[in-house]
Amino acid sequence: MREARRTGDQKLFNNAGQAWNHAFFWACMTPDYQPPSGELAAAIEQAFGGLAQLKDAFVNEGVNHFASGWAWLVAGADGLKVTSYHDGDTPIVHEDGTPLLVCDVWEHAYYLDYKNDRKGFLERWFDQAINWAFVEQQFAAANGQGQGFRYPAPEQDTAGGAADLGGLA
Numbered sequence: 001m002r003e004a005r006r007t008g009d010q011k012l013f014n015n016a017g018q019a020w021n022h023a024f025f026w027a028c029m030t031p032d033y034q035p036p037s038g039e040l041a042a043a044i045e046q047a048f049g050g051l052a053q054l055k056d057a058f059v060n061e062g063v064n065h066f067a068s069g070w071a072w073l074v075a076g077a078d079g080l081k082v083t084s085y086h087d088g089d090t091p092i093v094h095e096d097g098t099p100l101l102v103c104d105v106w107e108h109a110y111y112l113d114y115k116n117d118r119k120g121f122l123e124r125w126f127d128q129a130i131n132w133a134f135v136e137q138q139f140a141a142a143n144g145q146g147q148g149f150r151y152p153a154p155e156q157d158t159a160g161g162a163a164d165l166g167g168l169a
């Protein structure tokens with residue numbers, strides 16, 4: 001995505017961005033909802049005043065995002081913040097912090113179930129679908145603890161593994 005942006009290959013950027021954003025979006029959801037906890041909950045409290053206020057900010061960002069795009073929670077230098085980008089754009093190529101959470105606000109994400117009620121989709125999604133354990137992992141990685149989301153997932157680095165296979169071929 002960064003290379004496509006650098007070289008101005010918009011077609012490649014759009015498709016790579018949409019692949020990455022969707023992969024991240026799937027990981028942001030779970031059927032077994034649990035609220036945020038620990039350091040992430042404390043950071044949400046500090047930045048927004050609480051989960052209800054983060055919901056207001058996130059839903060508001062998504063509702064007011066004109067046309068197609070994605071609503072994000074990112075961990076920046078000044079703490080957590082809500083933002084949005086158009087089409088296939090992504091925080092990965094901006095100096096805007098580490099992505100923690102995303103929701104698809106392209107019409108295809110909600111129209112079949114919610115028609116034009118983007119707000120209703122975002123509110124229910126926020127209350128019931130978010131995988132906060134995954135978000136906590138991204139927040140920890142942003143603070144130097146553990147590995148953040150990568151897509152495609154890196155290949156397993158096993159002893160005598162991929163690096164040596166060329167010699168065996």
Ligand SMILES: [Fe+2]
Nearest residue numbers: 104106108109
């Ligand atoms: Fe989508």
